Amino acid sequence: MSLFISGPVNPALFRLGWVMIPLLAGAPSLTPAHADLIKLKQGGEIRGKLIPDHSGAESSRSIETLGGGLIRLDAQQIEFVTNRPLVIEEYETRARQTADTVEAHLELAEWCRKNFLTTPRHQELEKVIKLDPDHAKARAALGYTKRDGEWMTRDQIMRKNGYVKYKGRYVSSAELELLEKNQADLEAERKWSKKINLWVTWVLSQNPQYQSEGLQNIQAIEDPHAVAGLARSLGKHENLSLRSLLVTTLQRIPGDLPLRPLAELALTDPHQAIREAALEALTERDASRAIVYFIEALKHKSNLIVQRAAAGLSAIGDREVVPELINALVTSHTYRVRVPDASSTYSFNSNGSFGGSGIVLPPDIEAGLLAGRYPNGVIVLPSQQPKVQMRTVSINHVHQNSAVLEALQKLTEQNFGYNQRLWRLWWTSAENQTGILPAIP
CATH class of the missing domain: 2.30.30.100 (SH3 type barrels.)
Incomplete structure (x- = not known):
């Protein structure tokens, strides 16, 4: 038929x-x-x-x-x-019929494991921890470990301790520099660092002549070996003008070494003008090797950094970053907040004290209440507010990332909203060229 x-x-x-x-x-x-x-x-x-x-x-x-x-x-x-x-078709059929409960998603996750469906299994486990954020087995299966009351992946733990991944193993930032550079490069960087530290001191001095000379010396730098010293001295400096000076100086230095500090400024600098200037500097040069920094930032625990990373990829990325953007369309972030302890309750007692805290009503107010002069009651604000017990709780929030969607729309000229499944289906068809239909005149 x-x-x-x-x-x-x-x-x-x-x-x-x-x-x-x-x-x-x-x-x-x-x-x-x-x-x-x-x-x-x-x-x-x-x-x-x-x-x-x-x-x-x-x-x-x-x-x-x-x-x-x-x-x-x-x-x-x-x-x-x-x-x-075809097994994906079966998974989606099962997923549509699965109740939104911890037990049901765990059962489907186990079915995915037996059928070697890694990504769908992770999706089901993510649904489990959305329903039960402290589900230990689901957290462990996703690679989380509880540290200081917070669930963290191994990568997050290592990054928090100052380590980065290099060729499959974790190394400190200092060790990474040693691994990537030879002795001659390190010696040249040390010489530049001494000069730059001196010139920064001059720029911050009260002597106009020193200020001018220090500024001119920094602005004249074009040697790539000076990048590390510039980034260390100026990259995190509280002085906004010095961070702006870093951007303009890095713009003139050739090669790939300025890419990392420019990317860090575009992602993390607290001032919007600095972030925009750093990103513009990246767009004006071959920034293909900087894309990796923005892709990594799509997994950042801060949703603000995720959004900035997407904006960066929109500016310097190409269609190769589409899969990473699709994965970051919707992200989950944990926030630690201080809230009043629900067990702490306060009320006026019959003897005029407030919540047993020893605060007593003023004599004239108490006499007025007894005489019936306040038929509708009275609110008394004590001179010393009672201490309220507080506790720290973890709140998980799922974000639909508008900057990620905008980047996808720009790079693909498609729009499937925040539906990650449709984006992945379309991307598979586009990449494999199995079903892109020519326009019908």
């Missing part, structure tokens, strides 16, 4: 992504290892096996559904076509 769909497609024809059509009695079901998926422009999906059209016509596409039915679609109604393993 075949069904031809032409003109606007009513999404109501499709439920849960499966096509509702009568099937021929005894029609054989498809059991391929992979299945094609057609995403319709007006909503809905059709899964099955595309039928090759040897006539060369591009006005329609035919697909045999997983149940054996045949559907022919007007190509103008198709958003994209992609191919993926």
